[in-house]
Amino acid sequence: MSTLAIVGGNGQIARLLHPLLVARGHTPVALVRSESYRNRLEATGAAVRLLDIEHSTAGDFAGVFEDTDTVIFLAGGGPDGDIERKRTVDLEGSLKSIEAARETGIRRFVQVSAINVDEPVPDSASPVWRAYVEAKRDADAALRDSGLDWTIIRPGLLTDDPGTGLVELGQDVSRAEVPRADVAAVIAEVVDSGAGIGAQWDLVSGDTSVADAVAGS
Numbered sequence: 001m002s003t004l005a006i007v008g009g010n011g012q013i014a015r016l017l018h019p020l021l022v023a024r025g026h027t028p029v030a031l032v033r034s035e036s037y038r039n040r041l042e043a044t045g046a047a048v049r050l051l052d053i054e055h056s057t058a059g060d061f062a063g064v065f066e067d068t069d070t071v072i073f074l075a076g077g078g079p080d081g082d083i084e085r086k087r088t089v090d091l092e093g094s095l096k097s098i099e100a101a102r103e104t105g106i107r108r109f110v111q112v113s114a115i116n117v118d119e120p121v122p123d124s125a126s127p128v129w130r131a132y133v134e135a136k137r138d139a140d141a142a143l144r145d146s147g148l149d150w151t152i153i154r155p156g157l158l159t160d161d162p163g164t165g166l167v168e169l170g171q172d173v174s175r176a177e178v179p180r181a182d183v184a185a186v187i188a189e190v191v192d193s194g195a196g197i198g199a200q201w202d203l204v205s206g207d208t209s210v211a212d213a214v215a216g217s
Contacts, residue, residue, distance in 0.1 A: 002108075002191060003027040005068040007053065007061075007097050008075030009046065010037045012160075013112065016184035017072070018044035024192045028072075031064055053093040054085070061100035070108040071101050072187060073139075079114075079132045086131040094139035098146050108197075109148045110190055112183065113140050115156045115175050115202045140200070151196035155183050156204040168206025169213040176204035189214045 004021060006014050009030025018028045022045035030041045031051040038048045049064045053075055065071065075093045077085035094111065101109055117136040121129070143150045156176045163181030186203055190196045195214050206213070 001025040001027070002070045003029060003068045004070040004072050004191065005065045005106075006030050006046070007051070007071065007073045007093060009048070010034075010041060011074050011076070013158075013180050013184050013187075014072075014074045015041070015044060016181050017074075017187055018046040020184055020188040021191065022046075024188060026191060029064075029068055053096075054088040056096070058096040058099040058103070061096045062103045065100050065104045065106060068104075069106060070110070070191060071097055071106055072191070073097050073109070073111040076112075076136075077132070079129060081128065083128050083131045086128070086135040090132065090135035091139050095142055098142060098148065101148060102146070107149045109143060109146070110151045110153065110187060110196075111140065111143050112187070113152055113154045115154045115173070115204070117154070144200070149197045151190055151198075152200040153183065153186060153190070154200065154202045156202070158183070164205065165210055166205065166207050167210055167213050168204050168208065169201045169217045171200065171202065173202035173204055178204045182210065185210045186214060 006028050010032045021028045028046040030046040030048050033052045041048050051064045073094050075089050077089045113136045117133045121133050140152050155178050159177050159179050161179040163179045189210050
């Protein structure tokens with residue numbers, strides 16, 4: 001069983017993921033910036049350690065990665081809001097996580113990105129959207145070049161609908177919606193099965209069970 005450092009441990013996907021990991025015998029360690037999140041996250045079964053992604057060094061990341069064997073990078077500033085946070089959270093948070101994983105000897109690294117970020121950004125795109133896509137694209141490229149045992153999961157449009165347990169997963173999937181609950185289920189299956197090393201998958205709702213989709217992709 002794994003002990004997993006969940007970067008962005010208070011995010012919406014993370015809060016759905018923690019109990020799934022616990023149910024499979026794993027130990028999620030939620031890395032969060034505020035002590036105020038502790039009670040809510042411990043109620044999901046997660047351990048809690050403090051980490052301010054934007055103001056911490058890679059060495060700080062390595063410190064909170066201690067005694068874990070897998071990194072799950074779920075942090076993100078989202079496709080809206082502050083342009084600067086796309087760099088400091090989505091990109092630099094990932095880069096510091098990669099560096100810290102190497103420093104601490106962690107091999108397994110799963111990163112949640114976004115679908116289609118390798119495609120050219122239209123000239124009509126807003127500056128915020130452009131910054132978001134570029135940050136996710138560059139973070140994925142860095143992870144692919146890291147030498148770690150990586151998996152990149154690129155969901156389509158995230159929704160808060162109940163999970164169906166049915167997905168489409170692959171390298172060239174048409175953009176569509178997917179519930180956050182199903183993204184969490186795919187991450188849990190990847191961790192538990194050990195599948196997906198060296199794989200970059202798009203993820204949307206579909207008609208294949210999560211277990212079969214992960215095993216067959």
